Amino acid sequence: MTTTSAPPAAASAIPKASLPNEENPKDQDQNQKSPAKEVQISKPKYRLHAEDLRHPESASFSIYIPDVTATLDTALGHIVRYLYTSPEYGSTEELKSAPKLKRPHFVPSIPQTRSVTLFLRDFGGVAYTTGTELDDDHKEIHLSLPYITHCKNSAAKADPVHELAGVLTHELVHCYQHTSPPDSGKDGKDIPGPPGGLVEGIADFVRLKAGLSPPHWTRPTSSSQREKKWDAGYQHTAYFLAWIEDVWAGEGAVGMLNDRLLRVGYVGEEEDDEDCHEGGFWKSLFGAGVAELWDEYGQWLDDGEKKTKGNWEEEIINPV
Numbered sequence: 001m002t003t004t005s006a007p008p009a010a011a012s013a014i015p016k017a018s019l020p021n022e023e024n025p026k027d028q029d030q031n032q033k034s035p036a037k038e039v040q041i042s043k044p045k046y047r048l049h050a051e052d053l054r055h056p057e058s059a060s061f062s063i064y065i066p067d068v069t070a071t072l073d074t075a076l077g078h079i080v081r082y083l084y085t086s087p088e089y090g091s092t093e094e095l096k097s098a099p100k101l102k103r104p105h106f107v108p109s110i111p112q113t114r115s116v117t118l119f120l121r122d123f124g125g126v127a128y129t130t131g132t133e134l135d136d137d138h139k140e141i142h143l144s145l146p147y148i149t150h151c152k153n154s155a156a157k158a159d160p161v162h163e164l165a166g167v168l169t170h171e172l173v174h175c176y177q178h179t180s181p182p183d184s185g186k187d188g189k190d191i192p193g194p195p196g197g198l199v200e201g202i203a204d205f206v207r208l209k210a211g212l213s214p215p216h217w218t219r220p221t222s223s224s225q226r227e228k229k230w231d232a233g234y235q236h237t238a239y240f241l242a243w244i245e246d247v248w249a250g251e252g253a254v255g256m257l258n259d260r261l262l263r264v265g266y267v268g269e270e271e272d273d274e275d276c277h278e279g280g281f282w283k284s285l286f287g288a289g290v291a292e293l294w295d296e297y298g299q300w301l302d303d304g305e306k307k308t309k310g311n312w313e314e315e316i317i318n319p320v
């Protein structure tokens with residue numbers, strides 16, 4: 001889904017996952033500098049279901065995306081890189097001596113999604129993702145054929161290849177992101193879920209980092225240009241998350257956030273966070289509640305170049 005009018009991802013689209021052993025010493029060895037660990041992922045089976053071959057956009061799709069496997073594998077590579085890769089630190093001390101904030105660090109746990117079926121169908125909207133009724137390890141991405149027509153005729157002159165790859169990347173994130181611990185909802189455990197705007201913002205964060213943002217996205221250059229709320233979703237939340245990753249906390253921040261949703265849920269780590277689970281969640285990750293982070297983000301935008309540390313804009317425009 002790429003428009004602000006689209007509903008958030010269906011709950012069934014979000015994978016359930018088992019937790020790896022966090023105490024595994026192999027995973028916790030921080031004392032030796034080593035290259036980033038390879039994230040083990042079993043490649044899902046991809047299936048393509050063209051519902052109506054006489055629909056002219058069915059042929060268009062195969063021209064724009066001739067190798068669906070390659071497009072989805074590229075998207076999966078971006079998901080692994082931006083959600084499931086934890087930075088390496090030279091030592092535990094280096095990790096602890098982070099400036100003002102915890103440095104992003106986590107043990108990646110990527111869902112073992114077994115198959116993704118792409119449906120090309122004639123329906124209104126852009127795209128959506130669901131789990132299947134039988135088994136949530138299997139996902140379905142439904143892509144609107146009329147949307148391909150819209151891309152071709154877009155006043156913004158969006159490149160359909162670029163746009164379709166962007167939409168598919170966004171949807172594939174929904175097949176692989178976390179929203180809650182695996183035991184949430186069982187045995188009376190009722191762990192609050194994240195707002196839909198955060199779920200959609202993470203999907204567009206990966207799309208942004210993948211260099212697949214569409215022409216109509218505009219990074220705000222002042223606090224007044226932002227949406228009013230941090231969880232407005234989609235690109236609005238994506239730019240906020242990119243600021244947290246690139247400016248506030250460092251590489252791996254959004255991956256750590258995604259990981260915390262799996263391990264703890266959208267709650268703080270401390271018991272006294274219960275009354276304000278949202279504030280506790282953000283504070284335990286980034287040393288500040290989300291309202292404070294949103295204010296800092298606005299301040300940073302208003303300060304413009306004066307405060308620029310690194311090359312945030314360049315990073316987003318020319319992701320490496």
Ligand SMILES: [Zn+2]
Pocket residue numbers: 001002008009170171174200203
């Ligand atoms: Zn979405």
